Amino acid sequence: MKKVLLLSLLSIALTLNAQINLNIGSTNVGTAPISSFFSYSYVQQIYPRQELNASAAGNITGLTFYVDPSATISDSSDWTVYVGHTTKTSFTSGTDWIPSSQLTQVFAGTVTKTNNKVEVTFTTPFAYNNSDNLVIAAKENSQSIDINNFDEAFRVYPHIPSSTxxxxxxxxxxxxxxxxxxxxxxxxxxxxxxxLTPKPGPSCPFVNYPANNAQLVPVLPNIRWLAVSGADSYKISLGTTPGGNDVINQQAVSGVDFTPSTALNRDTNYYLKVTAVSAGLESLGCTDIAFKTIPPVPVNDACSGALPASAFPYEYTQNDAVSATNNNGFIDTCPDAMNDGTWFKFTGDGGQFTVKITMPAGSTYDPQMDIYSGACGSLACVNAVDNGGGGAAETYTFTTTAGTEYFINVGAYEETVDMPENVFTIKIIKL
Ligand SMILES: [Ca+2]
Ligand SMILES: [Ca+2]
Ligand SMILES: [Ca+2]
Known part of the structure; x- marks a missing residue:
């Protein structure tokens, strides 16, 4: 009986003490959960389920916010607080508010700064379902303001872009x-x-790059993730099967980014897992990020592999241009040198031809198109064409000499930096 009583008391004590702390040691300030520097404010913040890392659904009984020790909030203390569930992780625009119908008012009244904290105790606990994300909304209703060196008073930490x-x-x-x-x-x-009670280990990091199911990922990707509250290091695993670690096995990383020391294979599916470690405990249940590396080097990467155009109009879309290499270096046959991109060739007939390069809608790729005559290894410049900026077409019309072979190199316009090429369509039209 006594043991049962003790256990119940212990369990009540544990429940009372249950709490999740998110970056409470942060020293930055920002406009959340309210603004102390403007008369009125309304702020919505999304805390993803992954970040909360709660062990189970439960009743949220209150929130504690942290205040800069030197700041006052006495003119910013008339609060109304709401919470709710959302499937969003970020706001898509300045008007993408979570509707008030989706929120529950949990507090209205005057708050105070005590020991550099503001504690908001809910009038009624909020049942968090631990499947959706949590939104915390607060509005401040007093007209007067706290000057505080013309800055905000409340502690914030950087997280997912547009999550507030x-x-x-x-x-x-x-x-x-x-x-x-x-x-x-x-x-x-x-x-x-x-x-809410946290899971034993730290939460799973949000991987910023690569995105899940990303394509055309470079073979030396700079993998990046968001810092996890309380984490002292991270672990990276990378495999060629889901959950695999045949490429990188639980490699410890102290920062929030990582580039493999050896290039990955091209045209290969990879599965990435990043976990956080805090006081010897590792985050649990983190999901794989799947991605695919860039395609093989294009067949027309070098002059010697130039694709022949023999029937006109000729049209070819170079979808694998991102895998083009700079081969033996920059091509300076024309006075305006350029990258060695991808190559095409055709034989003149004495008539006029137009060569046109276009990019897909939304592309920012800025190619140069050089036209040469002769043979690979002994090219002569016909013209270098780079009139358009990012995404803009390049066009050149010229009169050919019958029997002369012309080579076309489409690549990044840079003459001293090997820049990546990207998708384009070439058209060769006989006028
Ligand atoms: Ca090339
Ligand atoms: Ca251009
Ligand atoms: Ca290049």
Missing amino acids: LYYTGDRMIVDPASPPGGIRADYKSAVTISG
Whole structure:
């Protein structure tokens, strides 16, 4: 009986102490959960389920926010706080507010700064489902402001881009049912969430690059992820099968990025796992990021492999241009040198031809097109064409000499830097 009582007391104590701390040691300040420097504000912040890393669904009983020790908030203390579930991880625009119908008001009243903290105890606990992401919204309703060296008072930390949306203004208290357009931020409040129990280890890092299912990933990718609260190191595994580690096996990394020491294979599917380590515990249940590396080197990467155009109009889309190499270096046959990109050739008939390079919609690739006569290894410049900027077409019309072979090199315009090539379509038209 006594043992049962003790266990129940222990379990109550554990429940009372349950809390998740997110970057509570942060020293930056920002416009969240409210603005102390503007009269009125309304701020929504998304805390992804992955970041919360709760062991189970549970009742959130309160939130603690952290204040710069030198800051006052006495003129910014009339708060209304809401929480809710969302499937979003970020805001797509300044008006992409989570509707108030999706939020539950959990607090309204005056808050105080005590020991550099603001504790908000919910009037009714909020049942967090541990499957959706959590949104924390707060509005500040007092007209007066805290100057605080013309800066904000509350601690924030950098996280997923656009995971916070805030409105600040001096004209009227915000109506959460129809908030004005706001500004997105790449940070969130340092916060303690009371009532939820964290999993034993740190949360799984968000991998910024490569994106899951990314294609055309370079063979020496700079893998990047967001820092995890409380993590002292990270571990990288990379394999050629889901969950595999045949390429990199649990390699420890102290920073938040990593580039493999050996180039990956081209045209290969890889599976990446990044975990965080905190006090000897590793994050659990992190999912793979799948990606595919760039295709093989194009068949027409070198002059000797130039694709022959024999029937006109000729048209070819170079989808694998990203894998072009600079071969033996820059091509300086024409006065305006360029990268060695990919090559085409045709034989003149004494008539006029137009050569045109176009890029797909939205492309920023800025190619140069050089036309030469002669033979690979002894080319003579016909013309270097680089009139357009990123994404813009390049066109050249010229009169051919019957029986002369012409070579066309399409590549990055840089003459001293090997820049990546990208998708283009070449058209060779006989006029
Ligand atoms: Ca090349
Ligand atoms: Ca150009
Ligand atoms: Ca290049």
